[in-house]
Amino acid sequence: MLDGISGFFRSIGRAIGRWARLFVAWAFWPFLAARGWYIQRGWLVRLPVIGILALLVLLYGYFLVQTQSWTGFNPSFVDQYKLAERKVPAGQEIPAADGASAPATKTCQRAAIVDVVADLTDFNVNQNAWISSMLLYRLGFFGIDWDNTPFLDNKASFQRGVNQAVRRTSVELVDTLGRVRGTSGINGDLQDARGKLQFDEFSWYFGVNPFGPKTPTPSYYRSAINSLRKFNTDLSNCNAVFDTRADNLIQFIDRIANDLGATSDMLAERSANSASGWFDTRADDRFWFAYGQLYGYYAILAAAQSDFSRVIAERNLGALYGVTNAQFQAALRIQPAIISNGREDGWIMPSHLATMGFYILRVRSNLVEMRAVLGR
Template identity: 50%
Template sequence: MVRRAMWIRIAIGLVIFPILISYAFFIWNASWIRDYDIHYADKFNMTNTTVSAGDQVAVEGGTDTTRTCGRSFTVDAVKYLIDFNVNKNTWMSSHPLYKMGFFGVDWDHTWILDNKAAFQRGIHQAVGRTAIEISDRLGRVRGTSQIDPDLKDARGNVQFNQYTWYFNPFDSQPFGPTTPTPSYFRRTIDKLESYQARLMKCEATFDARADNLMQFLDRIANDIGSTSASLKTRAEDYNSGWFDTRADDIFMNAKGQLYAYYGILRAVRVDFSQVIETRGLNALWDQMEAQTLSAVMLEPSIISNGDEDGWLMPTHLTTIGFYILRVRSNLVELRSILDR
């Protein structure tokens, strides 16, 4: 009888122990964002460049095989952000325990362990938008030539579903076995590295023209404009203060999007340096970067969606939404100058 009870306890332990370890690992990954650095674009060494992306910087002996062209720092920013999302951190949205929820409740509808996933999705929204723009316009001559094969593959990989794991019993994704989301995103890095290598050998295109910059800024303005509208709707329709379980997700999603665009726009500034200098956009660009940085630096201890004049429970959604509108206003003004 004693031996039977012992075996029962062992069997229960063999079932419970892996579950406890899995949840401990999940909580450890979901609790904070690793390698977070607002000024990550400083790592791209952009101050030493003298030409716009794709422009020839050196010719040795006058032969095509020795040509060297400028790299695209916008591509570097996209690669860095994808690496940040899936290599420096665990991609939370496809994690099986995240998809399973908290006793059947979606993690996005709780107060805990969902902010990192929302932040990552915000980053990925900006990354996806930028990857599409590079593929469809910047990587083609006047947007009419054949699409670059590496950029085409990169665009397809970065647009893959964000919620797929090896096996998917908790949602509508194919049950499996299948390739998980992070693997597709890592392939995007490989394809962008291949494109960058060819670009630096003058074998690929980065069309840094004024109309392309204008179009890109317009896309970003529309993207963050949609985010601003979501913040406004939530702030107006709900005033639950600290008890709004969705406020933190919406706030962190917006913060992640701005975190990504802050570095991307700094890289774009270097890639389109000749256009920006010629059109006299530097002062306005400085202002736009400063507004974006101010928004990213918002770090409330507890995210609240209260009344606009609330003291105990303020409205952080309205606050970050205000900064987003200022950034968007700068982007629209930059676009207008380029359109003249």
């Protein structure tokens, strides 16, 4: 009996060993063949090959470091703005302090939303390298898109999620928030920033469609940062408009709720149709895209609470806003080391996509409620 059991396990071990040897032979035969070709060549051929290999080692080393280091990552970074200390809505004149004489020139309140959007973009392209347009990210893993692999794509997906929130907000800044509808034109700086932020996320210095040199994605986003900060400088000098009416806040919240609804649907579709646990190679980029979107919208909506403080006070939205912020914070505390897309009732491989989708729906539900209160 025992001999039969031990023989069974030995046969399994031999089978695993045989398949492992076949895999190693398959994986390394190109390198062995290249070595044989290399040692038969003279130094006129060997030196350029060594140079190319050294360059590849440096490039991949830099790529690996950039994809794994998240400089400035802080889900609570909005606290640095001290928004609770702002007593005047965005765009309104800041009165002189009690007992102080009136200043010679007027000063208006900066838009916290614009500051946050500029800083989120700065976080993406200045504090960190923009991964999605890097050459080695574009080339993929032996021709396979990095998003279809289980590694080195989390930061890129997170950055694109943050950028999704930034792009959506830039549209609202141009169409509603940065102008008085019907009585003022579109602000040129906001218009420029919106156009730059909509630029393709994957452009490198050279492309094939169309063929030729290109301006890389980070350059456009850096230009957008300058335009956003120029707008806020003009606003603080009372030379620009930021319209903090209730109907503008309604539309802004509605757009964000719709955007989060689309992301929730994306997570639900993947969770339902590709529940492969730890072996779902697309689960990680779906998760980190949603996480990045929440990261961006949490800061943007916290800024909106300050910019629209008068409207929020008039409609008694403070408590509901506080609950929404708490739900954002709870979602941003979910930071698993390995993303699993298992069955929702599984106990070995959890469903992180379903968990993230649940939190997104909670946030969206509160946004819908806030919109209903504002619309009464």
